[in-house]
Amino acid sequence: MGTNAVVEVLDAQDQRLIAALQCDGRIGAERAGEVLGIGARTVQRRWRALLADGAVRVVALPAVPETLGALLLRIKVLRGRLDTIAAALAAREDVPFIDVSASGDEIAAVARTAPGSRDPLLFRQLPATQAVTSVTASTVLHAFRLAHEWRHDVLTPAERAALTRPFAPAAASGAPRDALDHAVLAELAADARVPAATVAARLGQPESTVRRRLARLGEEGLLLTQVAVDARRLGLAIDANVLLQLPPDRLDAAGRALAAHPAVHGAFATTGEFNLHAAVWVRDLAALYRFVSDDLSGLGVSRMDTVIVGQAVKRPGSPTAIG
Numbered sequence: 001m002g003t004n005a006v007v008e009v010l011d012a013q014d015q016r017l018i019a020a021l022q023c024d025g026r027i028g029a030e031r032a033g034e035v036l037g038i039g040a041r042t043v044q045r046r047w048r049a050l051l052a053d054g055a056v057r058v059v060a061l062p063a064v065p066e067t068l069g070a071l072l073l074r075i076k077v078l079r080g081r082l083d084t085i086a087a088a089l090a091a092r093e094d095v096p097f098i099d100v101s102a103s104g105d106e107i108a109a110v111a112r113t114a115p116g117s118r119d120p121l122l123f124r125q126l127p128a129t130q131a132v133t134s135v136t137a138s139t140v141l142h143a144f145r146l147a148h149e150w151r152h153d154v155l156t157p158a159e160r161a162a163l164t165r166p167f168a169p170a171a172a173s174g175a176p177r178d179a180l181d182h183a184v185l186a187e188l189a190a191d192a193r194v195p196a197a198t199v200a201a202r203l204g205q206p207e208s209t210v211r212r213r214l215a216r217l218g219e220e221g222l223l224l225t226q227v228a229v230d231a232r233r234l235g236l237a238i239d240a241n242v243l244l245q246l247p248p249d250r251l252d253a254a255g256r257a258l259a260a261h262p263a264v265h266g267a268f269a270t271t272g273e274f275n276l277h278a279a280v281w282v283r284d285l286a287a288l289y290r291f292v293s294d295d296l297s298g299l300g301v302s303r304m305d306t307v308i309v310g311q312a313v314k315r316p317g318s319p320t321a322i323g
Helices: 013-024 029-036 040-052 080-090 120-125 157-163 181-187 196-203 207-219 249-261 285-295
Strands: 056-060 069-077 095-102 106-113 132-145 225-229 237-246 264-269 276-282 301-313
Touching: 013 029, 013 040, 029 040, 029 157, 040 056, 040 285, 080 095, 080 301, 106 157, 106 225, 106 301, 132 249, 157 249, 181 196, 181 207, 196 207, 207 225, 237 285, 249 264, 249 276, 276 285, 285 301
Parallel strands: none
Antiparallel strands: 056 225, 069 106, 069 132, 095 106, 095 301, 132 264, 237 276, 237 301, 264 276
16 A cells, blocks of 8 residues: 555544454453443444454464574665565565555565574675665664554553453463464464364364463463554554664663553664664654654664655565555
8 A cells, every 4th residue: 555545544442442452362352342341242243344344454473483583674776666676575474574665765674584694685685686776684682562562552551451361471482382283373373363163173173172272372472463454544644664873871771661652563672873673653744753853852862764654565464565
């Protein structure tokens, strides 16, 4: 989708119901309705409509091996060749996020790669592409906030806490334990709300076994879900990447402050000239101005570069413009 597309903003009740799914992608209608003060039938009907027309998708995130790190890429391209390069990157499984700038000459992407390796994409393929004029790569050192942790700011803290599934990450092994765990999670990759009975039938397993697996995966923090929704439908018309330069002794505090900000759906400490990256969603340009001029003040920022996203080409939940 381009920036000129007309997008209908969802009403307040639908936005609150989407926020409930962000807290727990498999939450039931009765529990959500109880917390939000909405009848369970209304919750079910509204969710069904949102999911049926593709406005919202709830996906289970794949487990990423601990040996893989992430590179944040800024790829400058010749005008007129941006779509071709973006499409080629989107076809790669090791590139889960791709944005193109509103200016039409830059691609921002996340590439999964082993830390310190001579990644073929970075060292051979992109430099050999004549349409690419420059590539800057920053290694992610620490994630303060990941995309699936972002919550649309329309619920009260009490509502959010009541809707969030408790889990004990200290008990987690860090990865699914066996083939059945992997198979269960794979069944939820495209639709994390598939009923346990359906998953059991597809896998040829007893429903009770699948329910136990789902419960354990959730308790151990291994069943991570993300709501894929065009942020413009939530009234957040501006998507921007903000690159910040801070002295080392201010980096951690600034990163934590950004992670707590309701507009920030990604915050990372990185190598390179700009050592703190933030991805933000705000209502309009005036809100973006307030973010960079007011909300970032006092964090110790010495330099900043802001890039407005013209199109979200690839994000979890869809291979094309969403988010």
